[in-house]
Amino acid sequence: MISTVITISVRRLLHNPVELLLTFVVPVVFFSVFALIFGSGIGIGRTPKVKVAIATTDHNDSSRSLAEALADSDGLRVLAIENGDKTQGKKKHPVQQDINRVTDAVRKGTVAIGILIGRDKSGSLKAELLTDASDQVAPQVVSAIVSREIAIAEARFAQMNGESLLVRKPSVEHPSADNSEGSEVERATSRDSDVGDRMLPTESVSIIDVMSDGKSNPVVSLYAAGIAVMFLLFGASGGGGVLLEERENTTLDRLLSSQLTMDQLLLGKWFYLTLLGFVQVTVMFLWGQIVFGIDLLGHLDGFIMMTLVTSGAAAAFGLFLATLCKTRGQLNGLSVIMILTMSALGGSMVPRYVMSEKMREMGLWTFNAWALDGYDKVFWRELPVESLWPQLAVLMGCGVAFLLVARALAVRWEFN
Structure with a gap:
């Protein structure tokens, strides 16, 4: 009798197109939709290019060089904010002079992040990220990119002034060697990739939310x-x-x-x-x-x-x-x-x-x-x-x- 009940249920399913649709088609459709969403986004370790606008708070050449380096980053899509909030694609020199225009672009949703580049009192490069708190991914992505580019820029600046950079890396190639070979060593390097992989100081990049202040939930x-x-x-x-x-x-x-x-x-x-x-x-x-x-x-x-x-x-x-x-x-x-x-x-x-x-x-x-x-x-x-x-x-x-x-x-x- 159990087999009879199973047979009747299977026949009823096969003769009910709607139930077949909901049983087999709907899960496949939704798997495909979410695979497309996350398979081309954060699910594979990559995020879509973040729309940003860049402005410099000074006229220093190093600030402008940093802005141009950010424009060449694979993770950013730098837009030039023109009059009337019209945007153009990435330019060779996408630096804005009007900070208020960049802030307005973030508030209106034209760009996800506004990047203000300048130097602090000690002369070190710094960046302020004007963010929209409704996007919780973009600030983290842009912060990592900007921090890396600042470290590279500071490394190049130090090399131009004849200074050496000390990068501490653990040596794991010869675990049986003596202490001088197995311990951490200090090495001077001029490679930008090594500099970008260092632990970066968080004070070089600050995040400012320009949207949610004074609002009620x-x-x-x-x-x-x-x-x-x-x-x-x-x-x-x-x-x-x-x-x-x-x-x-x-x-x-x-x-x-x-x-x-x-x-x-x-x-x-x-x-x-x-x-x-x-x-x-x-x-x-x-x-x-x-x-x-x-x-x-x-x-x-x-x-x-x-x-x-x-x-x-x-x-x-x-x-x-x-x-x-x-x-x-x-x-x-x-x-x-x-x-x-x-x-x-x-x-x-x-x-x-x-x-x-x-x-x-x-x-x-x-x-x-x-x-x-x-x-x-x-x-x-x-x-x-x-x-x-x-x-x-x-x-x-x-x-x-x-x-x-x-x-x-x-x-x-x-x-x-």
Whole structure:
């Protein structure tokens, strides 16, 4: 009898495409997504090139040489900040003279790190890193690169002045030799690679957070936005599935036989799902303000604009999935794959700063990324609402496109 139960279960699985999809396809899809994210980023010991802007606090030749050395580093992508915050690629002399412009570029998210190069009172090279605390990887990467380049620059400066560098390294080649051969020895060297491998003084590089000072728990608002967008999509797909249930129990036929048109039905569903999503996200952020100290009231105008447009786009996406599928089971399987994939690529599940450049570009094909960029501008960067127009335009365009496609797909219900 046990074998009979197993046989029945296997046959049921083989004749259920949705269950097969969720059992075998979904794990492979998500393994592939996260392998692409971490396989080309921090997971293999490499990080994407960090966008930085460099400025010197003096006109010393050594500071400028250090800036040019950083521009040639494989881990950095140095941008020249021009008027209007337009950026250009790496130049031969990417040094900025306006420190305030570099600071503004960090605040607006144009670059991840601003590097200010100068000398301290003793004449040693130093660097200040202007950082954005929402990116927890870039400061560590840039700090290591800058520290190494400072050590190399100081070594070259010492050699030019006829000084010798003492590098202590343990000798492990002859463990049976006498103490003079087996102990640590002092050797003078002129090789930059040896200098770069030394233990570097941390006082040569200081990290300054230019974003989170004076703010009330803004990082939590970013996490809340990521979770909110993902659950908006799940809620909208579930609400759109009501259309399929009404189709299966003939309620849809009775509705269409009245004076109600398909256009009115879809718009009514869309308005309901949009308002429901707006209330859902508002409740989440209100809870965040009460419990976690999110400054919702201080960013109310930007929050309302982003949440309304994002909820509308998610509602249209839910209706598109519902009209695309024939049964509720198909909708459940398809929505899980699409929503979780979009959430992973768009930043709702994995921070986008750990992704490679190509993965970030792929994420722009999801409106998760655009929505999170909008919330980032509102709560983290505190930019004016006028700066939200790219995100609002893309999300509204997505909403209109999904509604039009859903209306075209719903034609079959009218004729059936």
